[in-house]
Amino acid sequence: MTDTLNTRDDMPMTAQAFVPGHITGVFRIFDEKKNPLECGSIGAGFSVEIGTLTTVSAIEQESLEITTIYNDENIDANVTKAVVRRLVEKYERKFKVIVTHKSSLPSGVGFGASGAGALGTALALGHLLDPTLSKSAAAEHAHCAEIENRTGLGDVIAQTIGGIEIRTHPGGPGIGKVVNIPDETQKVVLAGATGLKTRDVLTNPDNRAKINSIGDALVSRIIHDPSLETFISCSREFTGYIGLSTKRIDAALKDLDNSGLDQSSMVMLGDSVFCFCNDNQSQIAINILTKYWTTSQIQVTSISKEGGRLVSW
Numbered sequence: 001m002t003d004t005l006n007t008r009d010d011m012p013m014t015a016q017a018f019v020p021g022h023i024t025g026v027f028r029i030f031d032e033k034k035n036p037l038e039c040g041s042i043g044a045g046f047s048v049e050i051g052t053l054t055t056v057s058a059i060e061q062e063s064l065e066i067t068t069i070y071n072d073e074n075i076d077a078n079v080t081k082a083v084v085r086r087l088v089e090k091y092e093r094k095f096k097v098i099v100t101h102k103s104s105l106p107s108g109v110g111f112g113a114s115g116a117g118a119l120g121t122a123l124a125l126g127h128l129l130d131p132t133l134s135k136s137a138a139a140e141h142a143h144c145a146e147i148e149n150r151t152g153l154g155d156v157i158a159q160t161i162g163g164i165e166i167r168t169h170p171g172g173p174g175i176g177k178v179v180n181i182p183d184e185t186q187k188v189v190l191a192g193a194t195g196l197k198t199r200d201v202l203t204n205p206d207n208r209a210k211i212n213s214i215g216d217a218l219v220s221r222i223i224h225d226p227s228l229e230t231f232i233s234c235s236r237e238f239t240g241y242i243g244l245s246t247k248r249i250d251a252a253l254k255d256l257d258n259s260g261l262d263q264s265s266m267v268m269l270g271d272s273v274f275c276f277c278n279d280n281q282s283q284i285a286i287n288i289l290t291k292y293w294t295t296s297q298i299q300v301t302s303i304s305k306e307g308g309r310l311v312s313w
Contacts, residue, residue: 012059012096017123019308020051020162021105021301022112022155023190024268025235026222028215029153029208030170036144037172041153042219044181044231045268046164047304048188052103052113053311054120058095058128064088065096070117071103079114082145083121090141091129099125104299109192110270115155118142119308127313135160135308136173143172150199162307164231166222181226183303185276189285190301191252191293192272196244201269210242228263228276235265246271248292255288 027043066084068077077099084097099121105113119142126138139160146152154167157176164185169177201207218234236253239245245253245266252273256264261284264275275285282300289298 012057013128014055014057014312015124015127015310016053016055016312017120017308018051018053018311019116019120019123019159020047020049020112020304020306021116022047022159023110023274024154025231025265025274026215026218026238027154027167027268028212028219029202031147031153031202036147037140037175038170039147039153040143040157040167040170040172040176042167042170043154043215044164044166044219044222044234045154045158046188047159047162047307048111048190048301049304050104050299050301051304052101052105052116052120054117054124055100055102056121056124056128057098057100058125061094061096064094067098069098069100070107071101077101077117079118079145079149079151080121082149083118083141084125086141086145087122087125087129093129097125106192106297108194108197108270110196110267110272111190111192112152112155112159114151115142115146115159116308118145119156119159123308123310124313127310139173139308147172150202152198153202160307162304164228164303166219166226168219168223179226181228181231183228183305185228185303186278187276187282188301188303189275189277189282189289189298190267190272191289191298192267192270193293193297195246195271196269198269201244207242207244214238214241232263232265232276238268239266244269249273252289252292255291256285259284259288261285261288
């Protein structure tokens with residue numbers, strides 16, 4: 001176990017965290033509060049075993065310097081940088097911070113890449129700054145960064161918990177409430193492409209009105225009947241009502257249904273779909289989805305029973 005920044009100032013200290021990806025099937029927006037911790041969503045979704053490994057290296061210096069790397073490419077990661085700024089301001093110290101994300105999650109397709117990077121950064125840097133900092137307290141910073149950048153509403157709190165979840169009350173960790181749905185699924189096949197930007201959807205008045213007009217009732221239905229079947233049926237109804245699905249999403253879901261793979265729906269928010277199936281059905285799902293997405297855009301994974309966690313420190 002390495003030292004923390006509280007005990008060594010002559011060399012960089014490093015910590016790593018892994019955070020699963022997350023897919024939302026249905027949601028309702030709550031982002032009118034001034035306090036970002038009170039903003040978020042209610043909804044239902046699930047965490048997956050593919051995810052992001054975040055390594056944070058930090059050394060104290062006279063001014064704050066942040067470098068962010070995503071899959072070997074230097075990027076201007078606003079959400080990750082927002083998490084770093086929030087944490088160093090809380091502890092009133094300055095650092096050179098290098099955040100390196102190694103991820104199986106493509107950006108901008110609805111698989112929770114932004115939330116995974118934010119939460120991983122919060123867990124790893126939070127531990128370096130304060131080894132007593134709880135997961136929930138660290139996750140608050142990730143949630144707030146997502147809300148302020150309009151890159152997500154409920155991913156972080158779900159990714160903190162893992163499993164198939166219902167977000168029953170809006171808000172970040174410590175305020176929002178989450179319960180799990182029993183899970184007996186074997187595989188999840190994902191197909192995803194860019195095209196829907198979360199920020200654009202969340203700021204469009206027409207989209208917001210449609211989402212919120214049906215979201216309450218559907219989430220309430222899942223709360224009262226917390227099963228995978230109810231989650232799927234409500235996700236499908238939500239997809240049809242809000243009208244954000246592309247032609248290939250509609251065609252792919254129809255093909256999956258015709259092949260008996262009807263535990264599938266659109267990913268919120270992306271030009272993407274998910275399909276629950278058993279081991280024997282996964283190749284059938286892949287064959288269908290390769291008609292609409294490239295092989296590199298399709299992944300086979302499983303439900304992650306665990307949420308984000310430190311893996312090295």
